[in-house]
Amino acid sequence: MPKSAKLSGIKSLRCYTIPEAAGVTGVSDRTIRAWIKQGLTAMSDERPTLVRGDALISYIQRQRQGRKSRLSPDEFYCLKCRAARKPAGGLVDCELDGTRAKLSAICETCDTIMHKPIAHERVAILNDVFDVTLRSEAPETLKVGS
Ligand SMILES: [Zn+2]
Known part of the structure; x- marks a missing residue:
């Protein structure tokens, strides 16, 4: 290295x-x-x-x-392990913020919370990979049917 x-x-x-x-x-x-x-x-x-x-x-x-970006889609970088880790139980929170989405998950090895920003348009494919809970900090900006 x-x-x-x-x-x-x-x-x-x-x-x-x-x-x-x-x-x-x-x-x-x-x-x-x-x-x-x-x-x-x-x-x-x-x-x-x-x-x-x-x-x-x-x-x-x-x-x-x-x-x-060499992390595979189902991996996060754990700052504590200093390595790519999978989310415990495949559980991921997704926070939408304008044009970006932020994923959070718990490291399966050391229980540290890991974060990963992703492009908004990739949120849809997440459900294939993870069990995603969607959260939005500003729900009033997400107007349905506009
Ligand atoms: Zn870890």
């Missing part, structure tokens, strides 16, 4: 050389070079190669999102 990169020290308006980018994110030079090959935007006609801070930030954020 590669070490996870740190976002906090990156200045979005700065340009970093590869060793500087490695230093500020806490990964190796080799990792930064691999990221550039995999799509991190770099000014590679410059010598030395420079990477903009904002490109670095958005690359790491995209990478993190990719990691999250």
Whole structure:
């Protein structure tokens, strides 16, 4: 497993050389070079190669999102187990909020509450996967028959 990169020290308006980018994110030079090959935007006609801070930030954020979306539809990420877990008993609460839906469930391993945001249009397929209880914080905005 590669070490996870740190976002906090990156200045979005700065340009970093590869060793500087490695230093500020806490990964190796080799990792930064691999990221550039995999799509991190770099000014590679410059010598030395420079990477903009904002490109670095958005690359790491995209990478993190990719990691999250690798959960299968019936899994949540449990912060306590630090692993993908299934909801205990297949029971899930779904809270609708405007265009988003938020799922909550209990980790089957450690009983911690887990959350997962999903796109509204995916709520319909949830019932195939889970035993869903729908909740809405603002029922007056859900007008039937409009
Ligand atoms: Zn857990």
